[in-house]
Amino acid sequence: MSKIKVLHPITRLIIGGAQENTMLTADYHTHLPEFGGKYKVDVVCGPQTGPEGSLIEETRKRNIDLTIMPELLREISPINDLKAIFKLRKMMIEGNYDVVHTHSSKAGVLGRVAAKWAGVPHIVHTVHGWSYHEHMSARKKNLYVALEKLGYRNGHAMVTVSPKDIDKGLAEGIGRREDYTVIRSGIELDRFGNPAVSREETRASLGIPADGLVIGSVTRLSEQKDPLTLIDSLAQVHQAHPEIWSVIVGDGLLRPEVEAKIASYQLSDRILLTGLRRDVPELMAAFDIFVLASLWEGLPRVLPQAMATSLPIVCTIADGSAEAVIDGETGYLVPPQQPTAIAQKLAKLVEDSDLRQKMGVAGKARVPMFGAKKMVRDIDLLYQRLIEQKN
Numbered sequence: 001m002s003k004i005k006v007l008h009p010i011t012r013l014i015i016g017g018a019q020e021n022t023m024l025t026a027d028y029h030t031h032l033p034e035f036g037g038k039y040k041v042d043v044v045c046g047p048q049t050g051p052e053g054s055l056i057e058e059t060r061k062r063n064i065d066l067t068i069m070p071e072l073l074r075e076i077s078p079i080n081d082l083k084a085i086f087k088l089r090k091m092m093i094e095g096n097y098d099v100v101h102t103h104s105s106k107a108g109v110l111g112r113v114a115a116k117w118a119g120v121p122h123i124v125h126t127v128h129g130w131s132y133h134e135h136m137s138a139r140k141k142n143l144y145v146a147l148e149k150l151g152y153r154n155g156h157a158m159v160t161v162s163p164k165d166i167d168k169g170l171a172e173g174i175g176r177r178e179d180y181t182v183i184r185s186g187i188e189l190d191r192f193g194n195p196a197v198s199r200e201e202t203r204a205s206l207g208i209p210a211d212g213l214v215i216g217s218v219t220r221l222s223e224q225k226d227p228l229t230l231i232d233s234l235a236q237v238h239q240a241h242p243e244i245w246s247v248i249v250g251d252g253l254l255r256p257e258v259e260a261k262i263a264s265y266q267l268s269d270r271i272l273l274t275g276l277r278r279d280v281p282e283l284m285a286a287f288d289i290f291v292l293a294s295l296w297e298g299l300p301r302v303l304p305q306a307m308a309t310s311l312p313i314v315c316t317i318a319d320g321s322a323e324a325v326i327d328g329e330t331g332y333l334v335p336p337q338q339p340t341a342i343a344q345k346l347a348k349l350v351e352d353s354d355l356r357q358k359m360g361v362a363g364k365a366r367v368p369m370f371g372a373k374k375m376v377r378d379i380d381l382l383y384q385r386l387i388e389q390k391n
Helices: 017-031 056-061 078-095 105-118 138-153 163-171 199-206 227-240 255-264 280-285 302-308 339-350 353-370 372-390
Strands: 004-010 039-045 065-068 099-103 122-127 157-160 180-182 214-218 245-249 271-275 289-292 313-316 331-334
Touching (some): 004 017, 004 078, 004 372, 017 039, 017 372, 056 065, 099 105, 105 138, 122 372, 157 163, 157 372, 199 280, 214 227, 214 280, 227 245, 227 255, 227 289, 245 280, 255 271, 280 302, 289 302, 289 339, 302 313, 313 339, 331 339, 339 353
Parallel strands (some): 004 039, 004 099, 157 180, 214 245, 214 289, 245 271, 313 331
């Protein structure tokens, strides 16, 4: 029996949820014994990375066939976009792919247009959070919605990481409900809650005492993640509880503003920025509470990662976040851009160790639905359904 040939186009292989999902899907479909060599999987991405860090080398270390296409850029560029469509089409024809599965909004449009033009029989797109959101101008939003509709018209199936994204798509006239399948963002569960380095060692490396209480976040320092509101909320908690520590893992374009705001609160010795790190499971194991202040999301993978580490969570109500966190049970949900509301919930957890433990246990019990193996099995079922329908 010939292998099912799959191509995953994605704009950038930065350190992020959509990118890690793509890498894990390609890796597991290629190498997990349960798929029995069913798939031949390739990934194509653009050359750009950024302050978030790159997954290009890790993808190659996982023995995934990866092509870097210089014309596949994140920014709208008519000449490069047209070149990318032609090159993707040529690649798809020569590769004789059975499935093209696109990721990220830009590659989702260009990749689906190229795939339909190339005659690919099964074209899938995963919405890892829509390209449009309520925090952009109406003109820009209308443009992005129009591009999403163009992508939809050139595909056969849509995957979302949260049911809320189906509702958002339908509200803008993108597809029909039957075109969508929810497949939650998957994480490598075994990596979290089982740190390779002890909690005490990780804390010592950060200069934090073993018995200190730590509020932690793993996030990009970008507009979407709203790190400035996060700092405002942490500052309020530190004012009431000067004995605690905070750790923010990640980097991004807003780092200078974040550092300046921390300094303005005179908390540079208590709110620590680690920059980019790949030992996130070990760092999370050193936290007592997890916090995320995003303005919008698909389904942030850091939330199930925190849950797998048995951490109670305080996060903003941002699409898929509200699906991962059960308010009052595994953590607290608060409105975006309200630092005092975030601070109040964090303080409640700081002051109640029994509540932290109770919510952490409840969160860990929900984690299996967010496993990477479940994700790739669900994607496999979707591919099989599409293939059977075509036959």
